[in-house]
Amino acid sequence: MKKAYKDKLDENLIFVGTIYDTFEALEETLGKLKLERPLFITHIAKLAFAEEVFKRAENDVELKPIISSQLNNTEHINRFYN
Numbered sequence: 418m419k420k421a422y423k424d425k426l427d428e429n430l431i432f433v434g435t436i437y438d439t440f441e442a443l444e445e446t447l448g449k450l451k452l453e454r455p456l457f458i459t460h461i462a463k464l465a466f467a468e469e470v471f472k473r474a475e476n477d478v479e480l481k482p483i484i485s486s487q488l489n490n491t492e493h494i495n496r497f498y499n
Contacts, residue, residue, distance in 0.1 A: 422479065433470055440466065 440463040447456040474480045 426480075436466065437463070 440459060443459050444456060444463070447459060
């Protein structure tokens with residue numbers, strides 16, 4: 418994998434991780450406040466975000482081998498979707 422591509426990938430992974438962590442924090446806060454409807458909407462948004470990230474990664478020729486090996490690791494997938 419080319420260095421420039423890997424550097425961009427690392428930047429994107431940090432960005433995606435930050436967005437995901439924000440969804441997690443928002444879900445936790447809404448759960449503590451017992452706000453069911455916003456919590457449900459946030460959960461659905463997090464799932465849609467995860468699906469889009471995986472879809473784009475699967476369509477990337479250089480990432481496809483990496484993603485395919487990760488899809489066999491269900492613990493990794495469950496952490497992302499839950």
